[in-house]
Amino acid sequence: MQFKRLTGAIDTGTPSGRFFFHVMVRLAEMERDLTIERSCAGLEVARKFGWMPGKKRLMTESKVALARKPPDNDTPRREVAEHIVASLLTLYRWIPGASHS
The missing domain is CATH 1.10.10 (Arc Repressor Mutant, subunit A)
Known part of the structure; x- marks a missing residue:
């Protein structure tokens, strides 16, 4: 997957530019928080079923x-x-x- 670079500049010197910038920052924060929440929920379910994430112990x-x-x-x-x-x-x-x- 290739990502394209943004070519349009966001002018944070204007009220609408600052608003757009802050909205994008908040969306990114929300997505990050949701990812962390889903990861923790998945780990909790895995532990509930007795699965331990990570590398297995070699020293028994x-x-x-x-x-x-x-x-x-x-x-x-x-x-x-x-x-x-x-x-x-x-x-x-x-x-x-x-x-x-």
């Missing part, structure tokens, strides 16, 4: 439990992170007591 409770109990205490955290398919930053975020090795 089982992954956190697995990361807390590595098979060997000498296992580097990088290998633990690769095993549970997560980044080191994610591992440290979910298990704050993990030593940086």
Whole structure:
């Protein structure tokens, strides 16, 4: 979709130009408020049905439990992170007591 540029100038120095400008500003504000209202209503309905918007969590409770109990205490955290398919930053975020090795 291409937008065309306005070629007619709005002279805000005249009363009718200021009126037209303010009407357009208020229409834009109203449309923005309606968009926000509809978005919030849609999110509310989604939450009511148990749908959570956004990206799904990759760190499940089982992954956190697995990361807390590595098979060997000498296992580097990088290998633990690769095993549970997560980044080191994610591992440290979910298990704050993990030593940086």
